[in-house]
Amino acid sequence: MQKILDAILADELDAIGSLDVPESYRGVTVHADEADMFSGLETRDKDPRKSLHVDEVATPELGPGEALVAVMASAINYNTVWTSIFEPVSTFGFLRKLGGRHDLPYHVVGSDLAGVVVRVGPGVTAWKPGDRVVAHCLDVPLEAPDGHNDTMLDPQQRIWGFETNFGGLADLALVKSNQLMPMPKHLTWEEAASPGLVNSTAYRQLVSTNGANMKQGDTVLIWGASGGLGSYATQFALNGGATPICVVSSPEKAEIVRSMGAELIIDRSAEGYKFWKNEHEQDPREWKRFGAKIRELTGGEDPDIVFEHPGRETFGASVFVARKGGKIVTCASTSGYMHQYDNRYLWMNLKHILSSHFANYREAWEANRLIAKGKIHPTVSKVYSMDETGQAAHDVHRNVHQGKVGVLCLAPEEGLGVLDHELRAKHLTAINRFRGV
DSSP: HHHHHHHHTOOGGGGEEEEEEESSSEEEEEEEGGGTTTTTGGGGGGGGHHHOOOEEEEOOOOOOOEEEEEEEEEEHHHHHHHHHTTTTTTTTHHHHOOOOGGOOSSOOOOOOOEEEEEEEEETOOOOTTTTTEEOOOOOOOSSSSSGOOOOGTTTTEETTTTTTSSOBBSSSEEGGGGGGGEEETOOOOOHHSHHHHHHHIIIIIIIITTOOOOOTOEEEEETTTHHHHHEEEHHHHHHOEEEEEEEEHHHHHHHHHHHHHEEEEEHHHHHOOOOOOSSOOOOHHHHHHHHHHHHHTSSSSSOOOEOOOEEEEEEEEHHHHHTTOOEEEEEEOOOSOOOOTTHHHHHHHOOEEEEEOSSHHHHHHHHHHHTTTTTSSOOOOEEEGGGGHHHHHHHHTTTTOSSEEEEEOOOTTTOOOOHHHHHHHHHHHHHHTTTTT
């Protein structure tokens, strides 16, 4: 790997294709024989630092339509947290079902990357060794007709690095060529690696016609507005002429979204909302108190769109506060998958619950294009080494992070990889907004 890294650092990318690919590489893994290590523990008590390992693993064989990428940097997503604590199920079930090269006693994780193509398989014409790329995480074979209108509907659609092996938290990663997109030239490796999954997810969920189809003037309630998903949803709302209502959990997080341009902010810690009386019963009075706070901020308007991802903890409130005919669009359930809500507030008010899951290639490409044009900015708050990936995942699991958490893979230090310094200087304040928080 050292010769490949030296060529990248020296910007001698034309030489990459002539360099030998190593037979093995470093990757962050979970082990199949440890899948029961957290049995009996509460979710909060399961520790990614105990389950995530940095191993030397065999380089996979490159197949048709695939590319092997030297990974300079990656990032932590909540799917890596789920993988590391083996919830809701062990990912080894996905790998066994996929079979072939992917069915191994270890799982190389990670669903983001920025790096350089080192090899392409038969049939790949859009990319070549030496190309600087980022990757989105949709792995889809498109053998069935179902996915040809929207690849997310393909029955074999998978999330790379979560439902497949050879993910991005590694020195090398195996991807399909139609996962690749140009790396934004004004960003560092770690900045470019961080938006992929969450930026594309937020774009489909909020902007795309496959999601909420947000329009100018919409009022958008955004849960976790300073987090990985929410920080991009906030930017899309502001960039698209909507009015975000940003829900955060501390004064520090409120200050972050305020610096992004948001004006309507609800600090849950200050308001003390408790949507659940106990494990089995929600408190509609708290829904109403929350709705009254929203109307106070908006001058009497309810949200046209609720950007949902916490899940069980907030979903009842989300259904309640959406305007008549409004949309609750959900893409995750970080606080639990078994949602409960009062259906009277849904059906009698003609509200819509929409599901959204990652993004198709076109949506991911458009989301990345906005990054490259400096319209939407990365939200990296902290960067770890590969050896510290367990700690990085632990921070995300315990929600002590802001924005996105990056991980250096081959990159020896932060700050490398920038080509367009003029564009970077123009947006440097926004790029660094989450740093040092």
